[in-house]
Amino acid sequence: MSKQNSNNVSQGDDTSLRSLSSEDVSQAPRGYCCAKSANPADGRGRKLHLLQMLVLPFIPIMALIVQTAILLNNIMIYRQEVMDIESQVTTRRGRERRKG
Numbered sequence: 001m002s003k004q005n006s007n008n009v010s011q012g013d014d015t016s017l018r019s020l021s022s023e024d025v026s027q028a029p030r031g032y033c034c035a036k037s038a039n040p041a042d043g044r045g046r047k048l049h050l051l052q053m054l055v056l057p058f059i060p061i062m063a064l065i066v067q068t069a070i071l072l073n074n075i076m077i078y079r080q081e082v083m084d085i086e087s088q089v090t091t092r093r094g095r096e097r098r099k100g
Contacts, residue, residue: 039045 038048040049
């Protein structure tokens, strides 16, 4: 069996890395890339995971809400323009009828 060095690389096969388990992550030095909070077995990691599970589904929902709001705004602008043109046509017809 080959020995493991500090970089988790097998001396027999330098190109392959062994995967990190949750135990390896929890034993990482403190302050190193928030390894303790990324561990879902830890209380802080569970809170982070719960936050991710609550926030991530709302991203596509928010995108749809924004898209719908933009489309509704465009429809309301178009409708107002049509109503303005219709009122201009109606007043023009009323003036022509009075003259003629």
